[in-house]
């Protein structure tokens with residue numbers, strides 16, 4: 369199978385925060401891979417913009433180092449790195465002052481797509497947006513890309529939206545949630561809406577419950593201070609897990625176009641019921657013999673921030689009334705894995721008798737690692753001796769199905785940046801979606817803060833606190849094992 373590279377229009381992409389961590393780890397190596405894939409038009413350019421003093425040569429060196437360090441799918445040689453670096457320029461700008469803006473204006477070309485990536489603290493979004501307009505370098509077709517965290521509650525998100533809306537139309541604003549750029553996440557929509565097989569079963573009549581797990585093995589060391597102000601709820605649930613929940617639960621949009629998809633996602637968020645405290649378990653990882661505890665990583669011995677959270681959510685609509693959605697995410701868990709599992713109900717009556725046991729279908733959609741899908745079906749155990757049933761997986765691993773091309777599964781950032789250049793907002797969050805997500809999240813956080821609930825300690829590299837297992841156990845359900 370040969371992957372197709374769809375050309376994009378010529379562009380000037382400015383990365384504010386161009387020397388920062390995200391630019392080095394994700395954005396620039398991602399652009400480099402698109403360059404190698406032949407997707408960057410010949411005259412397209414990337415301009416790093418940041419506060420630090422560098423000349424273009426130093427910036428190129430920094431990008432060369434970043435590509436070597438972070439570009440795992442490196443299929444190009446040094447010559448290609450060199451050719452890519454030729455496309456790069458650097459300008460020193462002061463986001464809050466006037467330095468550098470005239471120089472940036474000089475660099476921007478007319479008649480090409482202009483995209484501005486705000487890879488900076490949200491407190492700078494408004495200032496940069498304002499300057500792009502006042503220096504006349506953002507026409508009606510210009511796009512801005514903003515990163516999470518998009519606010520830390522409803523009020524701050526509203527303020528950010530209002531600050532951006534003063535200078536840019538919603539059709540120009542691309543709010544990134546990199547989970548939406550993951551290959552399997554899009555495949556989820558293809559599977560749901562491209563096949564007739566699943567849709568008739570996709571409701572509370574046939575689905576017992578749904579589990580969404582995003583487990584990481586890393587701790588928060590290195591970014592403890594940031595993380596301690598967010599916690600798993602703000603860092604992962606309000607955005608990534610809720611986006612996954614929306615895609616799995618939404619009604620079929622009439623078209624695969626940005627507003628049709630986002631309207632349906634918004635309806636899901638608005639239909640989410642408030643979650644009471646019995647349906648929330650928060651945790652903090654403990655120290656191991658050689659590694660610090662969450663509180664040590666966070667630098668606060670009394671921190672009450674969660675590095676793990678499990679929630680039981682209900683969606684009040686006709687399709688899902690009665691089907692719980694269990695969400696779980698955490699740091700320093702047993703394995704790095706992200707999975708959505710649709711747990712179907714048992715067959716209503718077993719014709720094979722009690723001894724055949726109870727069996728239920730499970731559709732598991734793996735985001736990482738080993739992207740793919742598995743459908744667990746029940747068959748007869750081979751051999752003589754009566755009717756014994758056994759569950760076997762029908763496995764669709766992308767790596768196997770796509771052969772060599774799986775190697776080339778596009779990284780989320782690569783895909784999303786190219787969507788910005790194409791002007792396709794389908795995989796980006798709309799302002800009202802982000803606000804609705806905070807409107808649901810805020811009362812949950814307030815309730816545990818008001819109650820003074822403490823996170824439960826959990827052993828590092830385990831499945832999280834025992835209480836999370838109990839939450840499902842109480843109702844006769846079980847989490848799926850966290851494994852790669």
Ligand code: BG6
Pocket residue numbers: 584603604706
């Ligand atoms: C980020 C969070 O948005 O997503 C991090 O801030 C988290 O805490 C990361 O580690 C996980 O992303 P991925 O793509 O590695 O699953």
